[in-house]
Amino acid sequence: MGDISGSLEGKCVVITGGGTGIGRATAHRFAAEGAQVLVTGRTAARLEEAAAAYPSISAFAADGAAADGPERIVEAAVRRLGRIDVLVNNAAITRPAALGTIDRRTAEEQIATNLLAPLFLAQAALPHLASARGTIVNVSSNPPSYGWPDNSVYGSTKVALDFLTATWAVELAPKGVRVVSVAPGITATPVMAHAGFTREQIAALGEGLTERIPLGRIAQPGEIAWWIVNVARPEAGYLTGTVVRVDGGLSVAAGQRT
Template sequence: MSGQETGDGITFINTFTLSGSPEEFEEAFARTSQYMARQPGFVEHTLARHTKDPQRYVNIARWQDAESLQRAVAQPEFQGHAAALRALATSDPQMYAPVRTARRAPSDEAPVVVVTGGGTGIGRATAHAFAEQGARVLVVGRTQDSLVGTAKGYDTIRTAVADLTAEGSAEEVVAEALRVFGRIDVLVNNAAVSLHGTLADHTREQDLTQIGTNLLAPIALTRAALDALEASGGTVVNISTSGSLGSRTWPGASVFGASKVALDFLTRTWAVELAPRGIRVIGLAPGVVDSGIGVRMGMSGEQYDGFLAEMSSRAPAGRVGRPEEIGWWITQLARDEARYATGVVVPVDGGLSLT
């Protein structure tokens, strides 16, 4: 979806390519339009079938300002409509990321967000969500090409290649954020490694890889960023997993799960320790998200698809999550309006942890 803000408001255009029937799509779009028409700041919109390709539609909409549009698409009701449209068509660019509709102009006063594991999946979606809301973002990861892919098309996203398990790398990342942007307002400890296998299967090296990335790296980076976060009254968001909640077990992922349970403990403890310094700490526990991590960690495509299907059948929501959904939740937990929430780990898992 492309957007342009003028004195008369903001106009955006996006195209849909059908995967379902035109009648079903038009009905779903009409319901979405009715929702939009009730929102403050909505002006008008036009949906037209493409003249040369009957499988494509063009949507042109106008709002009074970007903030009105962003508020409208951030609501859960819109997400329900968007999911219905997603089942019937693809959008180019995507309209389903809640704030990827009207980018705010870059500002030297805009908040600065550091996102680890920013080259793929949840990290990439989180970086995009923050950037769409006007933040300046430093994405951190081990692979330059992946980070460049995240930053492509975003003037306010910068990259930092780093292995946060290496001594001194956390300090280098913080120094880079301060050099480029001058401050840090939000730190998202998202990078994670999950290696499937039983206790007998794993080697010491595999254990250290998971514990180093999932636990020791967030410790090192948060410690290195303390002064900067104190100066801004910042927020730390630790990304856990809903599998770490309650008394559940996770055969085949014991080390990964243990590292996330430990991260949850840090979230609670840091919230108390760092409160006198004005730093807030909160956790987010996604369920199974279709981020491709299974394939990156060694599953075959067939195994990964089977895993997603099984988890979808177990979740009350009837599906797995999408990276864009988790990215949206992270941006909301980091907002100033959410500052009363601290020291808790919020599950966003389609109800999977209830089963």
């Protein structure tokens, strides 16, 4: 899928978790190609920094996991953009813990942010997406076919998100709405820092994970953003219900890189 000049001109895009990492890179790429973008998340300062790069990006601080969060985000999007062509469910948190040490409140926070927020945001945005014959892009992660120690809650929410993609693709096809998952592998984002890990701990984790990736390196946020933007293009109009894995071969590797 190459870049198609002008195909995103005037499209209106909502991106959750748009202040840092993959969300920020995705917002910048959409804006660079002529789209109007609303970035949303919990931290106003990060959102404003992301929005400062392009006049076509605006920021709206809101917690998508709050009971009124999805409706507030949709209202802000329609007020500022006028419509919703693309919804990117990108916001997520991880709080690693092995079974036996999982805190209920922390687990509930992950489920609310990673799974319930995308569900109810898509539901709130559905009338606008249907009117636009738009696209939902769910940013997921790991496949369901292997275990991920210390990440039973986070991993389960991401597998569930892919199930929502498949289900919604069937439900929403008659409305002209496409639904696609983009599933990044290990990517250089602040998510582990936000989980409380030190720089040294993150570096050690990265070294161990890199050994398992066939391509031998961690992804950059812009590499994931490229796929999110491209699956949302009108030219990708026959793509729905699938999971696009962008993980350097991690999900198909039988052990360590040779």
